[in-house]
Amino acid sequence: MPAGLSPSIAVTLFVPLIRADLRNTVSYDSGSPPRRISAPLLVAQGREDPLVGPDAGAGWAHCTQRECTVVRHDGHHFSIFERVGQLAETLRPFLARGRGYPSGWSSPPNRAK
Helix, strand or coil, X not given: CCCCCCHHHHHHHXXXXXXXXXXXXXXXXXXXXXXXXXXXXXXXXXXXXXXXXXXXXHHHHHHECCCEEEEEECCXXXXXXXXXXXXXXXXXXXXXXXXXXXXXCCCCCCCCC
């Protein structure tokens, strides 16, 4: 568990993600056509992941009609949970783009009340 993260918060945040990941793995049918979403994808992939090959992240591109960005990090399959700060920094520009923040902003501009 990442330092500074309480077990109750970790369970609330991560257990549903891990369950969904495993449920999708078990129910995956390679014979059915892929369902493509209309949102961009950000794939976080561990460089030392024994469960998937080094090019596996790029395979997610067929799941979206938009761009698919693969970001590699040190560690194994679930090690991104040990790097919550790094994950937040990786997500920040993608989330900002989705909210339509002005170019160059990584968060909403300050607005007067």
